Amino acid sequence: MDDVPTRYLGDLAVSAQGLGCMGMSHGYGAADDTRSLATLHRALDLGVTLLDTADFYGAGHNEELIGRAVAGRRDQVVLATKFGFANRLGEPTLIRGDAAYVRQACEASLRRLGVDHIDLYYQHRVDPRVPIEETVGAMAELVREGKVRHLGLSEAGAATIRRAHAVHPIAALQSEWSLWTRDPEAEVVPVCRELGIGLVPFSPLGRGFLTGRYGSLDGLAETDIRRGQPRFADGNRERNLAIVAKLNELAGAKGVTAGQLALAWVQHRGDDVVPIPGTRRERYLEENLAALAVELSTGELAAVEAAAPPGQVAGARYDATSLAFVGG
Numbered sequence: 001m002d003d004v005p006t007r008y009l010g011d012l013a014v015s016a017q018g019l020g021c022m023g024m025s026h027g028y029g030a031a032d033d034t035r036s037l038a039t040l041h042r043a044l045d046l047g048v049t050l051l052d053t054a055d056f057y058g059a060g061h062n063e064e065l066i067g068r069a070v071a072g073r074r075d076q077v078v079l080a081t082k083f084g085f086a087n088r089l090g091e092p093t094l095i096r097g098d099a100a101y102v103r104q105a106c107e108a109s110l111r112r113l114g115v116d117h118i119d120l121y122y123q124h125r126v127d128p129r130v131p132i133e134e135t136v137g138a139m140a141e142l143v144r145e146g147k148v149r150h151l152g153l154s155e156a157g158a159a160t161i162r163r164a165h166a167v168h169p170i171a172a173l174q175s176e177w178s179l180w181t182r183d184p185e186a187e188v189v190p191v192c193r194e195l196g197i198g199l200v201p202f203s204p205l206g207r208g209f210l211t212g213r214y215g216s217l218d219g220l221a222e223t224d225i226r227r228g229q230p231r232f233a234d235g236n237r238e239r240n241l242a243i244v245a246k247l248n249e250l251a252g253a254k255g256v257t258a259g260q261l262a263l264a265w266v267q268h269r270g271d272d273v274v275p276i277p278g279t280r281r282e283r284y285l286e287e288n289l290a291a292l293a294v295e296l297s298t299g300e301l302a303a304v305e306a307a308a309p310p311g312q313v314a315g316a317r318y319d320a321t322s323l324a325f326v327g328g
Helices: 033-046 057-070 099-113 132-144 158-167 188-195 236-254 258-267 282-293 298-307
Strands: 006-009 012-015 050-052 078-083 118-123 148-154 170-176 198-202
Touching: 006 198, 012 078, 033 057, 033 282, 050 057, 057 078, 057 099, 078 099, 078 148, 099 118, 099 132, 118 132, 118 170, 132 148, 132 158, 148 158, 158 170, 158 188, 170 188, 188 198, 236 258, 236 298, 258 282, 258 298
Parallel strands: 050 078, 078 118, 118 148, 148 170, 170 198
Antiparallel strands: 006 012
């Protein structure tokens, strides 16, 4: 494979595709650290520089895993991590963005990662009880101290992004963005582009659904979070499989997989877009990176979008409790 091209999040240079590491510790059932480490090392060998984690994933395990993977290779990596969820998985959601917690969370992440600075530090969700100016002000203090290099927000709304950016430059906005989640396009994307903020789509493959591997839930672990997500529910899942069938048809004509076609569509959203598809396996890592070489004409892009018109996607992307913390 040729070297992975470079894109910019603000003025932060990163590989044009990053690696979402959540599933190596959280959300999709038991993982194998040995396999995950092999995938992380393979990603670095192939030229992926952006590794995305969070303190919430596996209650710190994911950061520790990433720390092991980058030991001795720190200069090859742009480390991105997130803070904000002060609860553990299974407990009622508690978001904290107060200044004291920002510092506490950063110090804990630095210890788990085994590094002296974080390249891109995100607020995972906006705390509705704390002015964003306080949160970003505390994050900016970490920048001045050299503990953090660049700041980011995750799933924030347009007005919040403006207010945050007025306190300290925001390098990146992370949000779910894919063929079946077009929500950011109405307000968030235009504001980010006006302000020079890069876009980092997570779940660009619809949590794997757009690859066509999940026609049934039988292969999912009982603890897999997708079992509780509306788009994977009986009835909705069958309707959404019609999207996958159309993608498969288009992909077959182009000689790629449905997942590669869906990911290439995200990559074509702009040079300021750096998706972070997640995987625990080297095979899928390499398949995802190959999507960087997939060129789509204007007509092909239109055909792909026609396969998944926004109004035809069945089910919300989260349950009501999780949706309440999006777009703050």
